[in-house]
Amino acid sequence: MTEQISAVQQPVAATQPTDLPTKASAQAGTITPSANLLKQIQKEIGVNANLCYQCRKCSAGCPMSWAMDYTPAQLIHAIRLGLSDLVFSSKTMWMCSSCQTCTTRCPQDVDIAKIMDTCKIMAVKQGIPSPVPSVHKFNKAALRNIKWFGRMYELGLIGDLKMRTFEFFKDAGLGMKMFFKGKLKIFPSISPGRTATTWRIFSRVDKKEKSKEQSANTK
Amino acid sequence: MKYGYYPGCSLHSTGAEYDHSLKAVCDSLKIELQEVPGWVCCGTSPAHASSHLLATALPIKNLSFAEEAGLNELVVPCAACFSRFKVSLHEISQDAKLGEEIKEIIGADYQNKVKVTHPLDLLDKVDEKAIKESIKKNLSGMKVVCYYGCLLTRPPKAMHFDDVEYPMSMDRVLEKCGATVLDWSYKTDCCGATFALTETDAVLKLTHKILENAKAVGANAIAVACPLCHANLDTRQTEIEEKYQAQYGIPVLYFSQIMGLAFGLDPKKLGMMKHLVSTEPVLANIH
Ligand code: SF4
Ligand code: SF4
Numbered sequence: 271m272t273e274q275i276s277a278v279q280q281p282v283a284a285t286q287p288t289d290l291p292t293k294a295s296a297q298a299g300t301i302t303p304s305a306n307l308l309k310q311i312q313k314e315i316g317v318n319a320n321l322c323y324q325c326r327k328c329s330a331g332c333p334m335s336w337a338m339d340y341t342p343a344q345l346i347h348a349i350r351l352g353l354s355d356l357v358f359s360s361k362t363m364w365m366c367s368s369c370q371t372c373t374t375r376c377p378q379d380v381d382i383a384k385i386m387d388t389c390k391i392m393a394v395k396q397g398i399p400s401p402v403p404s405v406h407k408f409n410k411a412a413l414r415n416i417k418w419f420g421r422m423y424e425l426g427l428i429g430d431l432k433m434r435t436f437e438f439f440k441d442a443g444l445g446m447k448m449f450f451k452g453k454l455k456i457f458p459s460i461s462p463g464r465t466a467t468t469w470r471i472f473s474r475v476d477k478k479e480k481s482k483e484q485s486a487n488t489k
Numbered sequence: 490m491k492y493g494y495y496p497g498c499s500l501h502s503t504g505a506e507y508d509h510s511l512k513a514v515c516d517s518l519k520i521e522l523q524e525v526p527g528w529v530c531c532g533t534s535p536a537h538a539s540s541h542l543l544a545t546a547l548p549i550k551n552l553s554f555a556e557e558a559g560l561n562e563l564v565v566p567c568a569a570c571f572s573r574f575k576v577s578l579h580e581i582s583q584d585a586k587l588g589e590e591i592k593e594i595i596g597a598d599y600q601n602k603v604k605v606t607h608p609l610d611l612l613d614k615v616d617e618k619a620i621k622e623s624i625k626k627n628l629s630g631m632k633v634v635c636y637y638g639c640l641l642t643r644p645p646k647a648m649h650f651d652d653v654e655y656p657m658s659m660d661r662v663l664e665k666c667g668a669t670v671l672d673w674s675y676k677t678d679c680c681g682a683t684f685a686l687t688e689t690d691a692v693l694k695l696t697h698k699i700l701e702n703a704k705a706v707g708a709n710a711i712a713v714a715c716p717l718c719h720a721n722l723d724t725r726q727t728e729i730e731e732k733y734q735a736q737y738g739i740p741v742l743y744f745s746q747i748m749g750l751a752f753g754l755d756p757k758k759l760g761m762m763k764h765l766v767s768t769e770p771v772l773a774n775i776h
Contacts, residue, residue: 333679369679370643404687412535420529422498474594
């Protein structure tokens with residue numbers, strides 16, 4: 271436990287909240303505070319980041335904060351300050367493992383893990399490249415896989431991921447071992463009925479999201 | 490008693506031994522599991538990181554399949570699927586408008602009649618006498634730590650599963666089966682599951698801590714309830730040992746495999762040979 275505590279405290283000490291604008295300006299050239307950021311997130315998922323009183327309990331328990339550029343509490347604070355540039359180009363949400371520790375422990379009931387998801391979704395919508403491309407590529411490959419087969423076809427997913435990341439030899443040895451233990455199927459299990467189910471759901475979601483975006487833009 | 494059963498994608502591939510062993514154990518205890526016809530993937534983390542609508546629609550679609558099949562309780566063994574099901578139900582219970590949108594998307598009038606249950610919850614409630622009657626082998630040489638991972642208990646407002654920080658249901662079930670269950674500090678810590686194929690170094694760092702603590706308390710087996718936790722702790726164990734110059738060799742077993750061993754079921758049928766960390770020491774310890 272002691273090791274974990276020291277590992278998460280470092281980034282907190284290294285980047286005080288007062289550093290935020292400097293880092294943002296270095297990254298984006300200018301700071302464009304947006305009063306809307308917080309409201310936009312609240313509208314999307316009904317979570318009010320303004321309830322946060324910066325106790326940093328979320329960051330203290332976060333198993334991934336060592337790999338983030340801003341701790342979860344800092345990201346929440348940046349959202350409150352309206353620092354869109356900083357938030358959407360941050361590594362933080364991409365290195366979040368969705369373990370839900372922060373959401374569970376927050377004394378103010380801020381659903382931080384859900385905010386992490388929304389930041390990813392909003393960044394992608396704005397075309398901001400993910401600073402952790404492997405994660406974004408994995409998500410895309412996995413969703414394509416589900417849409418086409420109705421179920422996750424792991425070997426196909428690994429192949430797709432390799433085409434997208436060009437890391438052909440990553441985990442090749444492990445893959446072979448799992449294959450010989452009978453853990454990976456060579457062929458996907460295909461059923462037209464299942465594919466129709468997921469295909470329909472994916473396209474209806476797509477349509478709904480597009481029409482929502484349009485109506486938001488015209489307002 | 491008959492329950493609906495949603496195995497999820499992993500239990501049909503990398504986690505097949507979880508599927509086989511759980512079915513075998515339920516069979517011994519006369520719990521009938523009926524697979525949901527036509528089930529599709531729950532969307533898991535790629536879906537909730539990409540679209541709230543999609544992430545909610547996929548689990549609810551599966552629940553509507555269960556409802557149409559007349560099943561009123563659905564057993565979901567994979568912790569990741571279980572979490573997606575419970576969170577989606579929580580979301581539509583909080584937001585009626587979302588619930589209507591989801592009905593349109595899935596093309597079904599889901600009536601919210603299906604209860605989602607984790608097999609640990611179910612097995613924890615099985616009469617101790619019934620379990621004791623099924624026991625054929627002595628597992629007292631097995632010193633096991635129970636690893637629940639992130640998704641079974643968190644967030645509690647949606648999961649309603651056991652104690653959020655220090656759950657005990659798996660401990661109780663395995664103790665009833667005769668295993669020696671140990672206290673430890675990493676029951677609900679994260680193994681980095683979502684990063685299994687992408688940010689491998691992060692996974693190694695997190696799993697290393699889990700294995701260290703298991704070793705420190707003297708465990709000779711780790712029990713899990715999630716195929717992603719299993720993959721990270723079992724298939725990556727040699728890599729972790731190399732990277733951190735440590736030696737573990739701790740077999741990682743599904744709780745259902747351990748129950749099956751106590752019930753005297755064939756280790757092959759329980760998938761004991763499918764793990765990368767050898768389970769021989771465990772098998773040699775059973776009498
Ligand atoms: S735990 Fe909650 S209140 Fe505390 S810093 Fe994090 S978000 Fe803010
Ligand atoms: S959900 Fe993400 S941000 Fe929250 S504690 Fe887990 S890894 Fe950290």
